[in-house]
Amino acid sequence: MHLSKWIQNTLLAFIIATSVTALFQGTSFTWINASIFHIPVLFIVILFAGFIIAEDVRNSFKKVLWFEKRKDKRPIWQVGIGMIFYFTQIGFVEVFARSLMQYDLGGMPLYFVIPFLNAFLLTVIFEEIFYREEKDSVENFKFKKLK
Structure with a gap:
């Protein structure tokens, strides 16, 4: 389960870094467009900041969407x-x-x-690897008495 959270946090940090970098790439400030090996310096800085806040961002979304209160968390x-x-x-x-x-x-x-098509496939693959839900067992079912 920790690998799943680590992957999610890494991807969230990447999203944060690319969003900020893409936002400021079109500006006329030359220091923002500086790059090392074709990787923008701003991206690198924001990526490290994103690693720090990624877990909090993920937990905030869980709270906003009432993830823990939902009966069926899978969707x-x-x-x-x-x-x-x-x-x-x-x-x-x-x-x-x-x-x-x-x-x-x-x-x-x-x-x-x-990316929409890829995201669908990656979600299915990721779910098969990492998503675990409680399997219904015989004890969880209540049977009606037959007359």
Whole structure:
């Protein structure tokens, strides 16, 4: 279970770093656009800050969406993991592969479509590996008495 949280926190830190970097990449400040080995310095700094706050961000979303109070946690868990995978891929394109942003599919940018499909598949794979729920056993069922 700790590996699942570590992966989620790492991806959240990546999302935070790519979002901030993509936001400031278009500005005219040259110090923001400085890079080392084609990796923006701002991305590196925000990535380390993101590692520090990723667990708190994840827990905040759990509180806002009343995750612990839900009877069936699986659907909201799937949506959360899917969104993490989706925004990670979009952030990667926006910061590291901007040349892929020009392609579209009938007006819809292709860098929105392909991550959606990938996020669906990754969510299913991630769920098969990490999601554990209580299995219904015979003791959990109540049987009606037959007359």
